[in-house]
Amino acid sequence: MTRDFKERKPRGLRDARVRLAVAIIALTIAGVFFFLEYLPSNQYSGGLVIDWRVKLHILDVRYMTNSTPPAGIGVPGGRYWYNHTYDSVNGVWVGSPGYAPLNTRDDSGTIYVQSTHCCPAYIFTLGYFFSEWGKPLSKSCVLSYCTSPGETIVYDNDSNGMYSTPDRVIYAAGNNIPPLGTLLSSDSNLKYVDSDGNSRWDPGETVVYDSNSNGQYDAGDAIAQSGTSNISLGSTLSSDPKINYVESNGDSTYDLRQPPPVMSDGKDPERCVSPLIGLSNGYDWIIITWSSLSSTISGNCLLP
Numbered sequence: 001m002t003r004d005f006k007e008r009k010p011r012g013l014r015d016a017r018v019r020l021a022v023a024i025i026a027l028t029i030a031g032v033f034f035f036l037e038y039l040p041s042n043q044y045s046g047g048l049v050i051d052w053r054v055k056l057h058i059l060d061v062r063y064m065t066n067s068t069p070p071a072g073i074g075v076p077g078g079r080y081w082y083n084h085t086y087d088s089v090n091g092v093w094v095g096s097p098g099y100a101p102l103n104t105r106d107d108s109g110t111i112y113v114q115s116t117h118c119c120p121a122y123i124f125t126l127g128y129f130f131s132e133w134g135k136p137l138s139k140s141c142v143l144s145y146c147t148s149p150g151e152t153i154v155y156d157n158d159s160n161g162m163y164s165t166p167d168r169v170i171y172a173a174g175n176n177i178p179p180l181g182t183l184l185s186s187d188s189n190l191k192y193v194d195s196d197g198n199s200r201w202d203p204g205e206t207v208v209y210d211s212n213s214n215g216q217y218d219a220g221d222a223i224a225q226s227g228t229s230n231i232s233l234g235s236t237l238s239s240d241p242k243i244n245y246v247e248s249n250g251d252s253t254y255d256l257r258q259p260p261p262v263m264s265d266g267k268d269p270e271r272c273v274s275p276l277i278g279l280s281n282g283y284d285w286i287i288i289t290w291s292s293l294s295s296t297i298s299g300n301c302l303l304p
């Protein structure tokens with residue numbers, strides 16, 4: 001006995017059962033993505049997923065002082081909370097209830113890094129913390145400290161009060177030589193180390209800004225132009241009325257060059273300051289001002 005077998009035609013999308021199966025699969029995939037997208041907001045609305053502590057110190061090597069951010073940044077009733085951009089994300093409060101995601105509770109330098117979300121890394125940066133604080137942070141500026149070439153120092157050989165051919169440029173701010181005829185100003189705190197004892201500045205002798213006018217090199221003083229003469233804390237500083245400078249901003253005071261700030265986590269080599277530095281649990285960051293360390297970093301941390 002023979003049977004006739006009819007050839008089965010493949011079922012395409014026109015088949016209702018196939019269409020139903022495809023629709024179920026599509027809905028399942030969409031549901032998974034929807035769940036993953038909104039899970040952090042729903043699951044962690046009442047608790048913290050991230051609860052880190054980061055330390056931040058700002059070291060001024062000119063005066064050898066160490067400072068920390070104040071208490072009250074990003075806290076209820078605090079004095080400093082200037083940026084509210086990431087207080088909430090997708091309608092969900094990010095940090096601990098009532099607190100900014102980055103905040104300080106005391107003046108120990110401890111930054112609280114807190115989030116009810118999984119990983120909003122774009123929030124947890126040094127730059128965002130400073131924006132909450134209301135203070136500048138960039139490759140060239142930290143708080144009130146900003147990179148500057150300072151002012152040009154000239155040895156007024158002919159004592160005529162202006163830059164002329166016989167004069168010698170001791171330090172050229174920004175590597176710019178002043179035009180002939182430029183007026184020169186004096187600042188009694190501009191002194192030098194008289195290494196040969198001839199009572200006048202000679203090429204190669206170190207020029208120092210004696211900030212407290214006590215006639216010796218100590219903490220708080222700054223080297224305006226280094227030289228070959230030996231200098232250490234306690235070194236005697238001498239005056240020479242021919243050491244003048246080019247006034248650039250009308251404040252009647254010589255302005256020192258300020259090298260770019262640098263930062264260190266105590267583990268890796270020093271780096272240029274960047275607001276994009278991410279804050280990770282347990283790190284101890286130090287921002288260093290008035291330091292020559294930038295000269296050891298490629299590009300000297302100078303803006304292009």
